[in-house]
Amino acid sequence: MKALVYHGAGKKFWEEKAPPQLIESTDAIVRIVKTTICGTDLHILKGDVPTVDAGRILGHEGIGIVESVGSSVRNIKVGDKVIISCITVCGSCRYCKRQLYAHCKDGGWILGHKIDGTQAEKVRIPHADNSLHRLPDGVDEAAALMLSDILPTGFEIGVLNGRVQPGHTIALIGAGPVGLSALLASQFYSPAHIIMIDTDDNRLSVAQQFGANTVINPAHQNIVEEINKITDGIGVDVAIECVGIPATFKICQDIITAGGSIANVGVHGKSVELHLEELWIKNISITTGLVNTSSTPMLLKSVQSGKISPEKLATHHYPLSEIERAYDIFGNAAKEKALKIVLTAE
Ligand SMILES: [Zn+2]
Numbered sequence: 141m142k143a144l145v146y147h148g149a150g151k152k153f154w155e156e157k158a159p160p161q162l163i164e165s166t167d168a169i170v171r172i173v174k175t176t177i178c179g180t181d182l183h184i185l186k187g188d189v190p191t192v193d194a195g196r197i198l199g200h201e202g203i204g205i206v207e208s209v210g211s212s213v214r215n216i217k218v219g220d221k222v223i224i225s226c227i228t229v230c231g232s233c234r235y236c237k238r239q240l241y242a243h244c245k246d247g248g249w250i251l252g253h254k255i256d257g258t259q260a261e262k263v264r265i266p267h268a269d270n271s272l273h274r275l276p277d278g279v280d281e282a283a284a285l286m287l288s289d290i291l292p293t294g295f296e297i298g299v300l301n302g303r304v305q306p307g308h309t310i311a312l313i314g315a316g317p318v319g320l321s322a323l324l325a326s327q328f329y330s331p332a333h334i335i336m337i338d339t340d341d342n343r344l345s346v347a348q349q350f351g352a353n354t355v356i357n358p359a360h361q362n363i364v365e366e367i368n369k370i371t372d373g374i375g376v377d378v379a380i381e382c383v384g385i386p387a388t389f390k391i392c393q394d395i396i397t398a399g400g401s402i403a404n405v406g407v408h409g410k411s412v413e414l415h416l417e418e419l420w421i422k423n424i425s426i427t428t429g430l431v432n433t434s435s436t437p438m439l440l441k442s443v444q445s446g447k448i449s450p451e452k453l454a455t456h457h458y459p460l461s462e463i464e465r466a467y468d469i470f471g472n473a474a475k476e477k478a479l480k481i482v483l484t485a486e
């Protein structure tokens with residue numbers, strides 16, 4: 141089969157690999173129908189994630205058809221169309237018992253990281269009963285693809301951790317795929333005012349189409365002044381950080397109101413300044429996390445009923461065999477106006 145293989149920093153090839161085999165009785169082999177590229181894959185390619193070995197097939201998002209299952213798999217059948225969760229869930233370890241699937245002792249984020257991933261014609265999925273979600277007929281495939289990672293991430297780590305409530309004024313910092321997913325998911329809770337902050341005017345106009353009431357571009361606007369105008373000078377109830385650099389985490393601290401929540405979603409590569417000398421008196425909470433994907437079944441129902449339309453995040457479509465070109469486009473996302481690139485197997 142063909143697969144996108146990582147060969148050390150800066151190197152990747154679409155090349156021939158041996159097809160995956162069942163190893164454990166709890167495994168399934170899934171033939172990929174659609175996959176996509178994540179910002180995390182670009183971090184790996186930069187060499188930022190040293191736990192990824194050369195020779196690894198990348199990718200942790202996808203939908204596919206189950207080709208074979210191990211003898212202990214009960215809920216998933218050959219021929220099922222499934223969403224592959226970016227988080228592998230054993231279901232029985234200490235963390236899984238607390239629904240902290242991100243930290244599963246025999247799973248967590250391993251796909252395209254510690255084991256071969258989804259940017260391939262086929263993939264082996266461990267603990268298939270808990271790590272795959274059966275996809276009902278009639279659900280848009282591009283929408284379902286967003287349920288592997290980015291929609292649950294925006295919802296769980298942004299909206300739920302940030303405790304968005306009806307009537308809140310919320311600010312999202314970063315209008316990438318995850319920030320826009322958080323924007324979509326925040327509307328389950330009817331916030332009174334949604335503010336999107338980003339330096340890319342194209343992404344800000346997408347955010348407006350997705351329901352943002354106000355957009356702020358710090359390249360030519362003062363964020364604190366604009367937010368003070370909207371909030372009568374008190375700041376926002378929830379700030380959701382979806383970038384992962386010190387400057388954007390500082391913005392959250394500058395705009396949060398007393399009693400508010402800062403929910404960090406961004407992947408940080410270096411330490412940030414925490415202004416406790418100002419925040420200690422403000423009764424705020426700061427949360428962090430890696431997605432558990434415990435919300436995926438609920439989000440799938442919301443997609444199926446048309447309450448949320450994450451397929452809007454799919455801006456580019458290519459055949460799977462053109463994945464190297466897709467990486468080039470995704471690597472120049474601002475110039476190419478790319479959000480999520482959908483790769484479909486022929
Ligand atoms: Zn991802």
Ligand SMILES: [Zn+2]
Pocket residue numbers: 229230231232233234235236243244245246247
């Ligand atoms: Zn576990």
